[in-house]
Amino acid sequence: MTKRAVAAATLAVAVGLPLAGTASAGPDDTPGTAGAATLTDTPEAARPAFYEPPATIPSTPGTIIRSEPAPLLLDPFNLSSSVVTATRIMYSSTDGEGTPIAVTGTVFVPKTPYVGASRRPFISYTAGTQGMGDSCAPSRQMESLVEYEGLGIARTVGRGYAVGVTDYQGLGTPGTHTYMMREAQGRASLDMARAVKNLEGSGMDAQTPIGLMGYSQGGGAAAAASELAASYAPELNIKGSAIGAPPADLAKVGANIDGTTYTLFALFATLGLATSEHIDPGTVFNAEGKELAGRVESACVFDLFSYANLDTSKYTVSGKKLGQLLTEEPFATAVGKQRIGKLKPNAPVQINHSIGDDVIPYGVGKQLGSDWCDKGTRVTFNAGVVPTHVGGMPGHIAKSMVFFEDRFAGRNQLSSCWRL
Template sequence: MVSPKTPWIGPGKRPIISYAAGTQGMGDSCAPSRQLKAMSEYETLFFKDLLLRGYIVALTDYQGLGTPGTHTYMVREAQGHAVLDMARAAQRAGFPGTDTSTPIGLSGYSQGGGAVAAAAELAASYAPELTVKGTVAGAPPADLSSAVPAKIDGTLYSAFQLYATAGLFAAYHVDPASILNDKGVALLPRVEQNCVTGLFDLAFVKSATLTKDGLPFTSSFGEEPLRTILADNRIGNRKPNAPVMITHSVSDDVIPYPVGKQLAKDWCAKGANVSFRPLLAPAHVGGILSTFALALPFFKARFGGLPQVSTCAVL
């Protein structure tokens, strides 16, 4: 948790942003809290402006990242709970002027976008006591059974697919040997120790070289247990109880643009207040700065009590 030196000049109590980091990796050494201590956390480039606006920033390590067990990467409920639990902890951390009624914002991009999107739709049932004012979900990987795996399989970002495989297998107690060949099973320990700073160590791996049937991971998505696992981790089946802004680059090369747009449509169909913001920034990485530039006026308006204009009518 990071408390700003900037005085809070907005209305009411100083808000807390429960901030979900983008992909850090799977190893314990990748945990945001450890990266912050080592001054190597890349997310500080993006949340520093939140601090400069006077918000407290609470950054979750996620489940199993820096703690015993496998990091539950891409597991919807675990990531959503981690974001909400971090908000609860921040309210009770003893920062001046904060208490259990302190207003909350949720913000994240990529893995973090999926985590805060999951948190937004779980808040009403899992943390009804939190006053969530709004969520900024950038490039959320809302549907893992869609085009995401095929988009990154065998590319620079193939590590992300391997992280998700390890995280989902661990969370759902899937025997890796039931799907993976000997090479795939032997690779998992390396995956579970890898950090995104070592992305090239797992880059350009084709999933077909790791499976028992010699086919890509996607070939098993219609079969159990993966069919149920992927359906369980789809975001968009529950209505957020506060305004949400979804951003997504139209040229995203990791999480395809239609995935974010479909999440907006799913939430709109449930009556949620959603603003969907297409970005012209190049590729997945390019969308990060644009997202957090938009997050600043979004949170200023939400904490100021202003309504969000929904874009559901034009989706």
């Protein structure tokens, strides 16, 4: 079995660890705008024309910039064109600083009638770690028969839900992916829901019930979207959020994975933070580290084992490990801004987290539930018994389906706040 195949099997999911309009290359390029450069100025591989943003990005979030039938190699999700329409879209969103950006993604709309207590619901589905390189984008992975999130997408579409999967900021489009950045990921999720309402033939409108769903990196994105919805997209009819293994505290996640099998994700997070917060990589990485960072910017989740168990102190100017640097300036403030749990979600949430999670500590997910309970949110917390981060994903998907059927029917699951 090849290294890529082993990684795919092992990583059914992974951690989820300027001005509007015209953009030009420069030190503060905004990922997702025309001509944006990478953090390390490492040239990106040529991308399909569909993924090149226009010179001017529409200022209204959720505007459809372009769309086309989504190519799904060999129909990997077993979603026949006779029963579902798959469309690849580029839509407008905003990054963490409010700058208009272009984001790509895929929309699935079943052709069969929805049999449920409500009109057909829509799930804004946020993927777990894909990588940093443009070829890692979910919409491109689907074309290449390697998108592990098919496990969850097939279940949601199979229940008759319309589903939109965002590629996030800078993943597929120019510039470095802002991996794990709370606001950019949350807005990409919410603006996907807006975009679907504007997509011709989707059947979605202002009354469409909406759910937010994701695991790992996707769990963080869905959690962020649930917190941002009230202020950023109050018009969306969000009924609930199903969140799996959320990386709500990046400092604790970083300390847990640095120097382990998952070191690559600590590198992803460092580059994502540096990109979002305009931190000069030269102040962090030594010469060898800069070369490493340049390679990481094009790496995908399947490259995990190539970076496993690295001693990251060998690549930093200070000689400190990345996990330690995330607790010091200039990263400490940036990490603090990514903390999830400071705002109240606009609808009930379910959190699913394996007790034996080896990537995102179980205590991080439990603390998020407690934080939200303190703010008056209805939280259902499920402690998974299947060990490892990968092992927790199937249970999360199954429990999410029950949660959404209840929420779309207007029912609440039991609150867990009394024990958090």
